[in-house]
Structures are given as structure tokens and as C-alpha cells.
Amino acid sequence: MSEKLLFKDIDEPGLNTLSVYEARGGYASLRKALQMVPEDVLKELEASGLRGRGGAGFAMGKKVSFLPKGAIEKYLVCNADESEPGTFKDRELMQKTPHMLLEGLIIASYAAGTSRSFIYIRGEYVQQADVLDAALGEAREAGYVGEQILGSAHSLSLVIHRGAGAYICGEETGLLDSLEGKRGNPRLKPPFPANQGLYQGPTLINNVETLSTVPAIMRMGGAEYAKLGTETSTGTKLVSISGHVQRPGNYEIELGIPSREIIYGLAGGPPEGRQIKCWFPGGSSAPVLTPEDLDVPYDFDSLAKAGSMLGSGAIIVVDDSTPIVEVAMKLAKFYRHESCGKCTPCREGTNWTVKMLERIDSGQATPMDLDIMASVQEHIIGNCLCVLGDAMAMPIGSMIAKFRGEFEAHIESRRLEPVHA
Amino acid sequence: MALYPDSRSAALPALSAAQRVHGWCSPEAIEQVASVMGVTPAELEAVTTFYDMLETKPVGRHSVYVCTNISCSLRGADALLAAVQEAADGNREFNVRAFECLGACDIAPMASVDGVYVGPLAIEDVPRLLDDVSAGRDVLPDKQLVKRPCADAEARG
Numbered sequence: 111m112s113e114k115l116l117f118k119d120i121d122e123p124g125l126n127t128l129s130v131y132e133a134r135g136g137y138a139s140l141r142k143a144l145q146m147v148p149e150d151v152l153k154e155l156e157a158s159g160l161r162g163r164g165g166a167g168f169a170m171g172k173k174v175s176f177l178p179k180g181a182i183e184k185y186l187v188c189n190a191d192e193s194e195p196g197t198f199k200d201r202e203l204m205q206k207t208p209h210m211l212l213e214g215l216i217i218a219s220y221a222a223g224t225s226r227s228f229i230y231i232r233g234e235y236v237q238q239a240d241v242l243d244a245a246l247g248e249a250r251e252a253g254y255v256g257e258q259i260l261g262s263a264h265s266l267s268l269v270i271h272r273g274a275g276a277y278i279c280g281e282e283t284g285l286l287d288s289l290e291g292k293r294g295n296p297r298l299k300p301p302f303p304a305n306q307g308l309y310q311g312p313t314l315i316n317n318v319e320t321l322s323t324v325p326a327i328m329r330m331g332g333a334e335y336a337k338l339g340t341e342t343s344t345g346t347k348l349v350s351i352s353g354h355v356q357r358p359g360n361y362e363i364e365l366g367i368p369s370r371e372i373i374y375g376l377a378g379g380p381p382e383g384r385q386i387k388c389w390f391p392g393g394s395s396a397p398v399l400t401p402e403d404l405d406v407p408y409d410f411d412s413l414a415k416a417g418s419m420l421g422s423g424a425i426i427v428v429d430d431s432t433p434i435v436e437v438a439m440k441l442a443k444f445y446r447h448e449s450c451g452k453c454t455p456c457r458e459g460t461n462w463t464v465k466m467l468e469r470i471d472s473g474q475a476t477p478m479d480l481d482i483m484a485s486v487q488e489h490i491i492g493n494c495l496c497v498l499g500d501a502m503a504m505p506i507g508s509m510i511a512k513f514r515g516e517f518e519a520h521i522e523s524r525r526l527e528p529v530h531a
Numbered sequence: 532m533a534l535y536p537d538s539r540s541a542a543l544p545a546l547s548a549a550q551r552v553h554g555w556c557s558p559e560a561i562e563q564v565a566s567v568m569g570v571t572p573a574e575l576e577a578v579t580t581f582y583d584m585l586e587t588k589p590v591g592r593h594s595v596y597v598c599t600n601i602s603c604s605l606r607g608a609d610a611l612l613a614a615v616q617e618a619a620d621g622n623r624e625f626n627v628r629a630f631e632c633l634g635a636c637d638i639a640p641m642a643s644v645d646g647v648y649v650g651p652l653a654i655e656d657v658p659r660l661l662d663d664v665s666a667g668r669d670v671l672p673d674k675q676l677v678k679r680p681c682a683d684a685e686a687r688g
Contacts (some may be wrong), residue, residue, distance in 0.1 A: 112685070114683075114686050117681060117686035118686070119681055120681045120683070120686050120687075121680050121681050121686070121687050157598065183536075191632065192634050193632060194602065194632070195600045195601050195631075195632035195636075196602050196632070196636055197632075197634060197636075198635055198636055198637055201633075201634050201635070202681065205677060206681070222603075232634070233543075233547070233582070233584045233645075234584070234596070234630075234634065234643060235631050235634065236643075236646030236647075237646065237647065237648065237676075237677055243601065257660070265682045269534045269535070271540070271543070271544070272543065272544065272547065273543065274543050274546070274547060274582035274583070274584040275582050275583030275584035275630075276581060276582050276583060277631060288543070289540060290537065290540055291539035291540045291541065291542030291543065291578065292542070292578060293577055293578055293581040294581060294582075298641050299562065309536055309537055350637070352602035352635065352636030352637060352639060353602050353605045353606075353636070353639075354606075355606055357638045357682055358602075358636060358638075358639065359637040359682020359683065360637065360681060360682055360683060361682060361683045362683055362686060372602075376683070382646065394600075394601050394632075397670070422585075424636075426601060426602055426605075426636070428605060432605060435645060437601065440599075440601050440604050441601060444600055444601070444631055444632075448631065449632065450581075459534070496556075502544065512595070
């Protein structure tokens with residue numbers, strides 16, 4: 111049994127309220143942090159080795175340390191725009207234990223020296239935003255948010271900001287533009303948000319799960335936390351597993367356990383009599399892996415070495431009942447819809463890919479189209495302001511490479527059929 | 532607007548509020564928001580067209596977003612969407628839309644009904660879903676996401 115840090119007491123009735131959260135030891139970590147100097151809190155975060163849980167996996171402590179020092183207005187933004195297909199872990203945290211997020215955010219703001227903060231939550235999460243609003247009201251009342259928190263010199267304002275439905279706003283610079291009241295177009299980097307972010311000020315952006323982990327790190331101490339998981343992927347991770355498995359849902363695992371244990375052990379594997387065709391280890395943007403990769407340890411580096419990524423920690427399992435062309439089409443259409451249209455390779459590349467897949471499905475394609483489609487993917491990667499285009503190109507490219515035979519058979523069978531409706 | 536260092540940040544909350552009053556982001560609604568915020572209507576129109584939840588045409592007052600992204604489609608979302616569309620066809624009360632991943636793949640296939648997440652949905656649930664909404668009842672109480680325990684049995688103790 112793996113240790114539960116985020117999911118400890120998760121289904122305790124009333125955990126979303128301040129009284130139950132406090133009765134379970136809540137806000138003790140904040141009290142502890144406020145007794146320390148901010149530099150020491152930062153040291154604990156760095157010692158923990160905690161890597162960002164939103165998708166990029168960047169070391170959280172290092173990110174905090176990138177913020178310029180001194181008395182300038184700095185911002186902390188929590189990215190709660192969870193939109194990566196297959197990902198639903200932040201939703202469960204915000205729904206059931208909102209104070210854990212608030213506590214982590216307040217500690218992070220203390221370490222980073224920010225006095226203004228925002229939680230940007232996707233507009234579709236209406237019920238979760240309501241829960242957060244209520245929790246914030248309680249936290250404010252109790253003096254955890256506001257002026258001179260618990261009698262310390264640290265003050266923090268916090269606004270819960272609801273989005274209005276756009277995948278790209280999960281991209282950190284798209285999120286900042288959206289929070290400024292504009293279309294959520296990504297920005298050119300550098301400058302990175304740590305130097306020039308929200309309202310052009312230095313900005314720290316962290317995912318919900320990342321911030322929610324901070325109270326546990328303060329409670330245990332960074333070094334103790336780092337003993338969990340592997341050397342370069344420390345700690346526990348929430349994994350959202352969905353698709354063709356018997357027990358879809360969120361599970362808290364220790365990083366580095368075999369992927370098979372999650373897919374089969376926890377989620378029960380595919381339905382009776384079916385076999386896994388492929389699986390996405392880290393959301394729909396991750397290159398697909400096959401059953402041969404099931405023993406790859408589930409951590410950042412092992413998955414990267416296997417040619418994919420841990421991403422947001424969302425495993426999507428596809429079994430042999432679904433044609434790979436159908437999976438590719440779903441994804442390509444999604445990324446086409448969500449492309450903001452700013453960069454040509456992404457705007458055109460997602461559209462071309464959908465059209466080529468439609469040709470395949472309507473019997474008009476030849477195997478040569480697969481090469482063209484693969485080359486389109488290659489030309490998207492690395493050529494845009496943000497990684498939305500890459501997020502389509504990586505999985506589609508991997509599907510063409512790993513399931514070429516099935517694509518060719520699909521092309522051939524459609525060509526032989528009378529005109530496809 | 533006072534919540535933000537720059538009042539323009541209030542654009543999304545303000546447009547959402549206007550949509551709740553007007554039913555959609557009509558030219559009048561946008562003009563009202565623009566005059567309060569001190570920006571041009573064109574700026575807000577550009578914002579409105581970017582976001583899926585802001586409606587640029589009149590729609591039914593009850594939204595039913597059916598998720599048709601990868602995890603839901605693997606579990607029959609396309610057939611579910613067709614069934615909801617057929618059942619709500621001609622009923623101007625409803626705004627039935629296919630939607631991108633709503634972040635509830637654990638209850639796939641699912642829908643967000645006026646912001647309430649319900650699933651896993653079978654085709655047989657569709658008439659009851661629409662009836663509940665029309666009658667102003669709590670929608671499919673037995674299928675609401677917020678009532679589900681965490682899947683992680685070890686965490687439940």
C-alpha cells in the first residue's frame with residue numbers, strides 16, 4: 111500500500127469545510143511555515159524535489175527561486191484550468207479538499223514573496239469553483255488569507271477567477287492573457303512568466319496538485335518527502351485513469367511503480383476478453399505506448415526514456431475493439447478545434463491532419479499519405495509559440511510509427527469498399 | 532472589477548454574468564458590459580468568440596454539454612450525444628452541444644447539465660435527464676459526480 115498524502119481522508123465527510131480540515135491537522139503546515147523565514151521554506155521545497163504536476167514536470171522549488179527578489183509586485187497564479195483530455199485529478203482535489211490547495215498556495219506565496227494571487231479555474235468546473243469560493247470565505251474569516259496572516263508580516267489577496275471554456279488557457283501564457291481579460295493566446299517565450307507574466311510583473315504559476323502537495327512537504331520536511339518515489343521523480347502522484355479499464359478514477363501512487371500495476375492492479379485492466387492496443391501515459395498529448403511498455407516504471411524519466419511522457423499523469427487505455435484511425439481522428443479534431451490560430455504550423459497542421467484522416471476513412475488515401483501525414487507532424491513540433499500543435503503531433507506521429515500496418519490495412523479496406531457514406 | 536489590479540481582467544466574469552441575464556452574449560449584452568468596463572464592444576466581441584461557454588447566438592436556457600473527447604468516446608459518447616440531440620430536437624428549452632473533455636473521464640460517458648456533472652450515462656438515462664431538467668428537479672441524483680467516492684480504495688480506508 112502506497113502512502114496517501116493528497117488523498118488522505120479524501121472521502122471524510124465535510125473535509126471541504128474548515129472545521130473538519132483543521133481537525134485533521136489542516137493549516138498546521140502554514141503555521142509552521144510562518145515561523146520560518148521565507149528562504150528556509152523555499153529550501154524545503156527545493157529539497158523535496160517536487161516536480162510540477164501540471165504537465166511539464168519542472169522542479170517547483172527552482173521555479174519559485176526564479177522570481178526576482180525585492181519589493182516589487184509579484185503574482186502567484188494557480189493553474190486550475192485542468193483540460194488535458196483524460197485528466198481529472200485536480201477536480202477531485204478541489205471538490206473534496208479545497209483547503210489543502212489554499213494552504214499550499216498561501217505557503218508558496220510566502221516562500222515566493224507574492225502578495226497577490228489568483229486561482230484560474232476552468233469555467234466548466236462550476237461545482238468545484240463554488241466549493242473553492244466557500245472555502246476561501248472560511249479561510250478569509252479565519253485569518254489565513256488577507257492582511258498580516260496569523261499575525262505575521264505576510265499578506266495575501268486571493269481571487270478565484272472562472273474561465274469560459276478554452277483548452278489553450280491551460281497553457282501558462284495563454285492563461286495569463288485570459289486572466290487579463292483577453293483571448294487566451296499564448297505569448298512568445300522568453301520572457302518567461304517568472305520575469306514578465308501577469309500584468310507584466312514577475313509571476314509564479316503552479317498547478318493545483320503541485321500546490322496541494324506543499325502542506326505535506328512542510329509537515330514531513332523536504333528531505334523526508336524526497337525519500338518517496340525515485341531519485342528524480344520524488345513523492346506521490348495522482349493518476350487519472352480512464353478509457354477501456356474496469357475501474358476508472360483517480361489513484362494516488364508512489365512514483366516509480368510499474369505502469370502495469372496501475373493499469374491492471376488498481377484499475378482492473380481492460381474489460382474481460384479484450385487486450386490493450388495502446389495507452390497514453392500522460393494525457394492525450396503524450397505519444398502512445400503499447401502493451402510491451404507496461405513494465406516501464408511510472409515516473410518522469412522512465413516514461414521519457416520510453417519515448418513518451420508523464421505529462422499530467424492521465425492514463426488513457428485503448429483496447430483492441432477500437433480502430434487506431436478512430437483514436438487519431440478524435441484527437442486531431444480536438445486539437446484543430448482548440449488551436450488558437452496564432453501560429454501557422456499548428457493552425458494549418460491540425461486542419462491538414464484531420465483532412466488526411468478523413469481521406470483515409472473515406473477510401474481516397476494511399477499509403478503515401480501516411481508519409482505526408484507523418485511529415486506534417488514533424489514540421490509542427492518545435493515550430494510554434496506553445497506546445498498545442500506538438501501535443502497533437504506527438505501522439506499522431508507515434509500512432510503512425512507504431513501502427514502503420516493497421517493504418518495501411520484501413521486505407522486498403524476503405525478503398526475496396528463501395529463509396530463510403 | 533475592483534478585485535483586479537487591471538479592471539479589464541473582469542471581462543470573462545462580466546460577460547458570463549451578462550450571459551446569465553440575457554441568455555447569450557447578444558450585441559446589447561456586450562454593449563452594456565463594454566460601457567461599464569470602459570472598453571469597446573469590439574474588444575469584448577473578440578473575447579466572446581474565443582471561448583466555448585460564451586454563446587454568440589441565442590440558445591436554449593438549459594445547457595447540456597455532452598463530452599465527446601477521447602475517453603468518453605471510447606465508452607460510447609457519440610451514440611449518447613446523438614440520443615440527447617434526438618430527444619431534445621425541437622425543444623427550445625435546451626442547448627445541446629458536443630463538448631471537449633470536461634475533466635470527468637472517470638464517469639464516461641458523461642454530460643454537464645447546467646453545470647452539474649452526471650455519468651456514466653446510458654442511452655436509457657436520456658429521457659429522465661431531460662425530464663428532470665424540464666421539471667426543475669435535481670438532475671439524475673443517482674448519477675451525479677459529486678456523490679461518488681474516490682476510486683482509490685486504499686484512500687477510502
